[in-house]
Amino acid sequence: MSDEVTAAMSAALNHSVEKIGGTSMSQYRAVLNNIWLRPRSVDGQPAGLYQRIFVVSAYAGITNTLLEHKKTGVPGVYALFAEMDEQRPWQQRLEEVKAQMAAINDEMFGAAGINNELLLHRANRFVDERLREVRDCLQHLEVVCSFGHFQLDDHLHRVREMLSALGEAHSAHNSVLLLRHHGINARLVDLTNWRIGPQPDFDGHIRAAFADIDLTREMPIVTGYTQCREGLMRTYDRGYSEMTFSRIATLTGAREAVIHKEYHLSTADPAVVGADKVQPIGFTNYDVADQLASLGMEAIHPRAAAGLRRQDIRLVVRNTFEPEHAGTLITRDYCSQQPRVEIIAGTPNVWALELFDQDMVGDALYGQKLNELVSRAGMQVVTKDVNANTVTFYMKGNKRRINQLLERASTLYPGADVRVEKLALVSAIGSDMKVPGLLQQAAAALSDAGVNILSVHQAMRQVDIMFLVAAQDYRVAVQALHSRLVENNAASVALQASA
Known part of the structure; x- marks a missing residue:
């Protein structure tokens, strides 16, 4: 699809692109009631459930087990596989991933959730198939790399990309099952390129995925990981889901980009200062967001913010658990009315x-x-x-x-x-x-x-x-x-x- 067609299509949509973080995703009831089933107005239109694209992260803890723990460095499947230990500890860690995913599925679709055996079966079958294929692939790669002509280091970045895709595919697939159960016409947009031959570029993959989607009657649920020729993990590492989110917003001409987190963007970390002493920040700009990102307190990845800033797309950071709160509006030109520390x-x-x-x-x-x-x-x-x-x-x-x-x-x-x-x-x-x-x-x-x-x-x-x-x-x-x-x-x- 040409840029002109994309621009013409998006001009009539007045839609938002919204990313849901991993900790929020794990609280699926709050996400369902406070975000997905809650009508919103985009750019002054009548409030509704559609005209919104959702990019979902993996459930909390899943990517840590697949790769390595982001804070402690405890090795996950990827880190253990990279060590090439003859005892193959990566296989046991992969079983732990399967158990984590199965527990999440049971919480959502089992007796403690919506109690739907058919959906639980579909969710578990999806996980079983993908993890089995990953295990087979890694075992075959071990055999190939036992020959001197092939070095494991040449393939590790692809292994990391493949493992990263699992978490987002799992959460997106579950979300579509859950939404359809509640009468929403949800559509899975799987950008992981699983078992597909051609390797598209980043922009081309997104354009092709949205070419035939009607946002007036469909709610796209998109994997936060996008498989592409450039290799998102190699360039952005764990910030890949925000790059997917940002690029979808810019390529589809979204009016608004929204990030749903488990907390407000506040004057300080409430866990350090105290929840009674911090205050949500109503407004700020992309410059401040960049400074926060450099410290690891990301409102949004700096490279992801760049596209939104250049296209002058307003970014809103909202608290998943306080849907009535307007959140923090991040724009290109905001400046405090009075000089102060925010x-x-x-x-x-x-x-x-x-x-x-x-x-x-x-x-x-x-x-x-x-x-x-x-x-x-x-x-x-x-x-x-x-x-x-x-x-x-x-x-x-x-x-x-x-x-x-x-x-x-x-x-x-x-x-x-x-x-x-x-x-x-x-x-x-x-x-x-x-x-x-x-x-x-x-x-x-x-x-x-x-x-x-x-x-x-x-x-x-x-x-x-x-x-x-x-x-x-x-x-x-x-x-x-x-x-x-x-x-x-x-x-x-x-x-x-x-x-």
């Missing part, structure tokens, strides 16, 4: 890789190889320090990767002093933080709370201030900054209340 965010797990070498003074190319090392290590760089004789990267990633990076950096720079330290990062973020004395206020808040500041970063655009502190001071630092800059800031309180 959010206190951070991460308790940051690795500081510091390289000190007095011979680097005046050598503009000295750190180039270190930049390449960090990039190849797969670590996410949050920020960076450079002075006359020291380069420090502050990164997110697992301990195994940082140890490998430390070893390689020490080998590459034998005359340098290279060390690693685990820290925490706390950041004050806002669409306009040009407040005189703000840095002094923030530093004083941390000092009064007994937190020692190890490093400070503030760009000239003044949309964020980053503080590096000891790992054990993370919670105290977040609480101190939120208390001083948000809770006890009159402008912030007034604006949040009006929002």
